[in-house]
Amino acid sequence: MKKVKKKTPxxxxxxxxxxxxxxxxxxxxxxRDCLAATGSSEYGECITCSxxxxxxxxxxxxxxxxxxxxxxxxxxxxxxxxxxxxxGKDGQAAGMPLEYRRQxxxxxxxGAAIELEEEARKIxxxxxxxxxxxxxxxxxxxxxLIVD
Numbered sequence: 001m002k003k004v005k006k007k008t009p010x011x012x013x014x015x016x017x018x019x020x021x022x023x024x025x026x027x028x029x030x031x032r033d034c035l036a037a038t039g040s041s042e043y044g045e046c047i048t049c050s051x052x053x054x055x056x057x058x059x060x061x062x063x064x065x066x067x068x069x070x071x072x073x074x075x076x077x078x079x080x081x082x083x084x085x086x087x088g089k090d091g092q093a094a095g096m097p098l099e100y101r102r103q104x105x106x107x108x109x110x111g112a113a114i115e116l117e118e119e120a121r122k123i124x125x126x127x128x129x130x131x132x133x134x135x136x137x138x139x140x141x142x143x144x145l146i147v148d
Contacts, residue, residue: 004141021072025077033058046058049096051081057078058133063076063078063095063104063116068125075116
């Protein structure tokens with residue numbers, strides 16, 4: 001008689017778990033910023049150029065490009081238009097770092113940009129369980145923003 005191997009469920013990879021969290025995090029950031037800028041969940045503004053855009057056209061852009069220490073930083077990620085986030089405008093680098101820095105200071109005060117730069121230098125390693133807990137936390141925060 002031949003033994004039949006039971007298939008054990010594959011464990012989720014860190015990359016897949018991180019992508020699942022990013023999907024919720026990005027939605028949370030964009031909704032948070034839309035509500036703050038316009039009071040509407042349907043429209044928002046780019047943090048760097050102030051262009052008004054529908055929610056679906058906004059991206060969650062990092063003040064400091066995605067380092068492990070700030071990948072899911074609520075103070076370091078804001079709604080941005082695609083152009084500012086990926087390419088920059090008027091000869092500025094992608095992310096529009098100079099204008100983004102001005103907006104960070106305006107939102108959080110002097111020293112916030114330096115704190116975010118320090119946060120970005122930290123190495124943060126996530127387990128799949130850490131990422132799932134973060135995803136659930138963000139889902140709760142997202143639910144708190146959604147008004148029927």
